[in-house]
Amino acid sequence: MCVAEDQANIDSYKFHHIDTSKCVQCQDFSCEEACFRGIYEVINKQTTPKCIVVQDREDRCVKCHICTTTCKYRAITID
Numbered sequence: 001m002c003v004a005e006d007q008a009n010i011d012s013y014k015f016h017h018i019d020t021s022k023c024v025q026c027q028d029f030s031c032e033e034a035c036f037r038g039i040y041e042v043i044n045k046q047t048t049p050k051c052i053v054v055q056d057r058e059d060r061c062v063k064c065h066i067c068t069t070t071c072k073y074r075a076i077t078i079d
């Protein structure tokens with residue numbers, strides 16, 4: 001078995017990609033507040049936080065990049 005490369009665990013949607021291995025250490029969940037389009041939801045906040053793109057909302061994205069800037073762990077990338 002090979003060791004996972006830098007332990008990245010990327011959840012890919014249509015054009016959002018979230019390294020959820022970084023969300024585990026998150027405490028402010030700033031992506032949720034930052035996106036005025038309501039695209040993100042952080043689940044398991046009390047245990048193992050994980051940012052997800054809310055179903056059927058991805059196309060609301062205007063690619064303003066507020067979310068990629070505000071996430072201090074740089075977990076989010078947008079194509």
Ligand code: SF4
Binds near residue numbers: 073
């Ligand atoms: S995407 Fe960034 S801000 Fe959102 S939960 Fe993950 S690490 Fe935290």
Ligand code: SF4
Binds near residue numbers: 034065
């Ligand atoms: S780029 Fe803007 S609209 Fe798209 S998910 Fe990020 S904050 Fe929301």
